[in-house]
Amino acid sequence: MRTTIKDVARRAHVSTATVSLVLNDHRRISADTKKRVLKVIEEMDYHPSQAARGLVSQHTGNIGFILTEDHFLRTEPFYTHIFLGAEFEARKSPYFILLTTVPTNFSDQSPLPRFVLQKSVDAIIIAGKVPDILINRLKDYRIPLVFIDYFPGSGEYPCVLTDNLQGGLLATEHLISCGHEHIAFVGGDIKHPSIRDRLLGYKMALEKHNLPIVKDHIFFKEMPTSKEGGYQATASLIQKSKQITALFSCNDAMAIGAMQYLKENNIRVPKDISVIGFDDIESDLFQDPPLSTIRVSKIDMGSEAFRMVTELLQKKNRSPRKIIIPVELVARQSTCRLSTGKG
Amino acid sequence: MRTTIKDVARRAHVSTATVSLVLNDHRRISADTKKRVLKVIEEMDYHPSQAARGLVSQHTGNIGFILTEDHFLRTEPFYTHIFLGAEFEARKSPYFILLTTVPTNFSDQSPLPRFVLQKSVDAIIIAGKVPDILINRLKDYRIPLVFIDYFPGSGEYPCVLTDNLQGGLLATEHLISCGHEHIAFVGGDIKHPSIRDRLLGYKMALEKHNLPIVKDHIFFKEMPTSKEGGYQATASLIQKSKQITALFSCNDAMAIGAMQYLKENNIRVPKDISVIGFDDIESDLFQDPPLSTIRVSKIDMGSEAFRMVTELLQKKNRSPRKIIIPVELVARQSTCRLSTGKG
DNA sequence: TTGAAAGCGCTAACAC
DNA sequence: GTGTTAGCGCTTTCAA
Numbered sequence: 001m002r003t004t005i006k007d008v009a010r011r012a013h014v015s016t017a018t019v020s021l022v023l024n025d026h027r028r029i030s031a032d033t034k035k036r037v038l039k040v041i042e043e044m045d046y047h048p049s050q051a052a053r054g055l056v057s058q059h060t061g062n063i064g065f066i067l068t069e070d071h072f073l074r075t076e077p078f079y080t081h082i083f084l085g086a087e088f089e090a091r092k093s094p095y096f097i098l099l100t101t102v103p104t105n106f107s108d109q110s111p112l113p114r115f116v117l118q119k120s121v122d123a124i125i126i127a128g129k130v131p132d133i134l135i136n137r138l139k140d141y142r143i144p145l146v147f148i149d150y151f152p153g154s155g156e157y158p159c160v161l162t163d164n165l166q167g168g169l170l171a172t173e174h175l176i177s178c179g180h181e182h183i184a185f186v187g188g189d190i191k192h193p194s195i196r197d198r199l200l201g202y203k204m205a206l207e208k209h210n211l212p213i214v215k216d217h218i219f220f221k222e223m224p225t226s227k228e229g230g231y232q233a234t235a236s237l238i239q240k241s242k243q244i245t246a247l248f249s250c251n252d253a254m255a256i257g258a259m260q261y262l263k264e265n266n267i268r269v270p271k272d273i274s275v276i277g278f279d280d281i282e283s284d285l286f287q288d289p290p291l292s293t294i295r296v297s298k299i300d301m302g303s304e305a306f307r308m309v310t311e312l313l314q315k316k317n318r319s320p321r322k323i324i325i326p327v328e329l330v331a332r333q334s335t336c337r338l339s340t341g342k343g
Numbered sequence: 344m345r346t347t348i349k350d351v352a353r354r355a356h357v358s359t360a361t362v363s364l365v366l367n368d369h370r371r372i373s374a375d376t377k378k379r380v381l382k383v384i385e386e387m388d389y390h391p392s393q394a395a396r397g398l399v400s401q402h403t404g405n406i407g408f409i410l411t412e413d414h415f416l417r418t419e420p421f422y423t424h425i426f427l428g429a430e431f432e433a434r435k436s437p438y439f440i441l442l443t444t445v446p447t448n449f450s451d452q453s454p455l456p457r458f459v460l461q462k463s464v465d466a467i468i469i470a471g472k473v474p475d476i477l478i479n480r481l482k483d484y485r486i487p488l489v490f491i492d493y494f495p496g497s498g499e500y501p502c503v504l505t506d507n508l509q510g511g512l513l514a515t516e517h518l519i520s521c522g523h524e525h526i527a528f529v530g531g532d533i534k535h536p537s538i539r540d541r542l543l544g545y546k547m548a549l550e551k552h553n554l555p556i557v558k559d560h561i562f563f564k565e566m567p568t569s570k571e572g573g574y575q576a577t578a579s580l581i582q583k584s585k586q587i588t589a590l591f592s593c594n595d596a597m598a599i600g601a602m603q604y605l606k607e608n609n610i611r612v613p614k615d616i617s618v619i620g621f622d623d624i625e626s627d628l629f630q631d632p633p634l635s636t637i638r639v640s641k642i643d644m645g646s647e648a649f650r651m652v653t654e655l656l657q658k659k660n661r662s663p664r665k666i667i668i669p670v671e672l673v674a675r676q677s678t679c680r681l682s683t684g685k686g
Numbered sequence: 687t688t689g690a691a692a693g694c695g696c697t698a699a700c701a702c
Numbered sequence: 703g704t705g706t707t708a709g710c711g712c713t714t715t716c717a718a
Contacts, residue, residue: 004695015705020697030703047461051397052695055710060394062439072427073420075626080416080423087443091457096405098439100430114434118390227629260631283418286570288603347711358689363713373687395711398694 003046012040023048063095063309064121064143066113068104071128074226076253076281078298082127082148085302093310095122106131116141123309126150127302129192144312148305151193151322158312158320160305164194167294167327168201169208171248171276174292174329176209179338180246180274183211184237186258187220187250188229195225198250198278216240225250230257238265245273245338252277252293259287259334274335289333301325346389355383366391406438406652407464407486409456411447414471417569419596419624421641425470425491428645436653438465449474459484466652469493470645472535487655491648494536494665501655501663503648507537510637510670511544514591514619517635517672519552522681523589523617526554527580529601530563530593531572538568541593541621559583568593573600581608588616588681595620595636602630602677617678632676644668 005023009016014033021029022037040046050061065086071079083099090097098121100113115121116138124138127148135152138145147159175183185202189195199220206213219233230249234257237244249255255277262269269275269289280295304323348366352359357376364372365380383389393404408429414422426442433440441464443456458464459481467481470491478495481488490502518526528545532538542563549556562576573592577600580587592598598620605612612618612632623638647666 005697006695016696017698017706018704021704024697028703033703049398049695050461050463051394051403052710053697054394055392055398055695055712056697058710069427073423073625075418075420077416077418084412084415084444091443096441096458096463099442100434101427115439118393120393120439257629260629264631282416286600286603288607348713349711359712360690360714361688364688367713371687376687392711395694396713398696398711399713401694 003044005046005048008037008040008044008046011044012037059122059313060120061095062115062121063090063097063306064113064115064124065097065099066124066126066130066134067099067101067128068106068130069101070104072101074253076279076283078279078281079127081298082302082305085299085304086125086306087302088299089303089306093306095310097125097306102130102134106134108133112137116143119143122313125305125309127305129189144309146305146308146312148301149194153193156320158308158322160301160308160323160325162194162296162301162325163327164197165201165204167278167296168198168248169205170201170327170329171198171278171294172202172205173209174331175246175248175274175276175335176205176211178246178274178335181211181338182214182217182241182243183246183248184217184241184244185219185248185250186230186233186237186254187218188223188225188233188254190220190222192225195250202248214241217244226253227257227260230254231261232257234258234261238262238267246335247273247275249275249277252279252281252283252291255291255293255334256283256287259291270334270336271339274338276335280330287334292332292335293330295328295330297325346387348389348391351380351383351387351389354387355380402465402656403463404438405458405464406433406440406649407456407458407467408440408442409467409469409473409477410442410444410471411449411473412444413447415444417596419622419626421622421624422470424641425645425648428642428647429468429649430645431642432646432649436649438653440468440649445473445477449477451476455480459486462486465656468648468652470648472532487652489648489651489655491644492537496536499663501651501665503644503651503666503668505537505639505644505668506670507540508544508547510621510639511541511591512548513544513670513672514541514621514637515545515548516552517674518589518591518617518619518678519548519554521589521617521678524554524681525557525560525584525586526589526591527560527584527587528562528591528593529573529576529580529597530561531566531568531576531597533563533565535568538593545591557584560587569596570600570603573597574604575600577601577604581605581610589678590616590618592618592620595622595624595626595634598634598636598677599626599630602634613677613679614682617681619678623673630677635675635678636673638671638673640668 005016005019009019022034054061067079098115103110123144125146129150145157147157151159219237223229249258255275259269277291277293280293348359348362352362365377397404410422441458446453466487468489472493488500490500494502562580566572592601598618602612620634620636623636
């Protein structure tokens, strides 16, 4: 940090206070001086020292971003997209984001992120489901928290969610509109609020169209919502019921696993069984056939969350808000009209 | 930041200077006072303010981490693993990492990362191939640069690379040891030094075993090293030569695309054609059959790079170092002995 | 071996 | 509308 506020002040023939006021866009500064000072700032390529600013303002200028390790590392670039949405938004702000992961099975004993212990962040964004114990331990530090794609059972926090209910409804109604009546739900991680809502949407759609909710058509165990999980869940469903002509998978990863099971067992997609997923992760497109799904704008979720944080820090609004990001049906080739003579 | 160095000094009955010396583990401090001060620090859960430290030391305490957008977002968690390796290492240090992406086609006009413009980082780690123009523009800022998995053509920079040559050799020799003689190379991105080395390893292996290097068995165009690329490259290779019994793909993503092409064309893997990849990305395991590959320790690459950065900042060593991370053959089920009567 | 004090670059209260 | 100045929390001479 070579050039300081003093250098600017000297060159602009004003005091450092004036430069500071200009920097912070204070109202009581004449348009004239402002222009002059800004010109000098530009000329000298001056950038205020974050350290000095932070020292006096008692803010760190950093926002923490917490993901569990497996969310960050999973094959589908879901959470990385969310992070990037936040990072894009951060570029327009004076804040930097400190990204860190916590163990997926974060416990009593696990160390909290260093930026928490050192109080190096002004607020924290948490994306995806994290253990309750983490949230509880975070509470003691009185750092504002914003959640993305997860809403903790206890406590009132601002959060950004997707319209899971609507998505479940859209996906199921899409299948119904294709003539399917025996639609299975491929689920996992029973306690996850998003998954619950997707299942609820599924049920609502069936009810709405006077279709029965069949117990054997719902796979919903506490298991990872991964490709492997989808593979196993589908195996179980198919073995239990021969009627199924369509699968609504609670996410794309499971849907991809489902498709693999079906392929290996010579069940054609979508001719024999239609498959629809949820999330619209990138790799959907290279599936064979390309996966129909419910699109969730990950970038938007991240940027909305970041915007929430900055509002929070400016105390613009006080009550914890919930933002629901809309979803969209993307019909590709893994779903089709029920072929006549079957189902 | 409630408790300050003053509070600690008062409670420990020493001056703030003494506390500071203890914090920085200065030699000329008596073991006795040191112990006492440390105890108070512990009791009060005191953490020095980074802002104040930075202000006086003229360091930011941050390390920048740059990835191109598509590297960060790609399906294979390759670069995310590398980042995590660096982040893990950073936790042991006083530094924080600021992760940002740049457009994959970063140009003259593209804005540099904000942390560069604002001089908010003490050093920068760049992972993966980036446009030369980025490196050139970064030069002006005189921020130390460390590269991971890429070595810029011009300039002398410390970097962490994988042993691509050795990997190419290992992969090809594995196939040769399985009896294969007509081995194709599935490549792309002709200008990438890593890919060149992998191809070189392939050629060396063939030569070493007195096998001819066949032009039609090498696909090597300037195209993305993605699943799609692998699919197309394989199509082209197979159509040109009927002799091929094994494929060495320059990375796993292309290998997965290759397997997909083979499957769709009723060519069995590994019975008809063996396939080996490079990188050992996680999703390899769920491939059918599981992909043989060359394992690269991404976590190690990240942590080595971070360690390099901290050494650099402590001026411990001056000459730019190159670290080559060893690779390892992982033989899974996508490669097998050449069935007799063929090839 | 330890303490006193200056000063890093900035903001904000107060003075003019 | 602009300038003066104290002070944010720390490190680092320089004295003792």
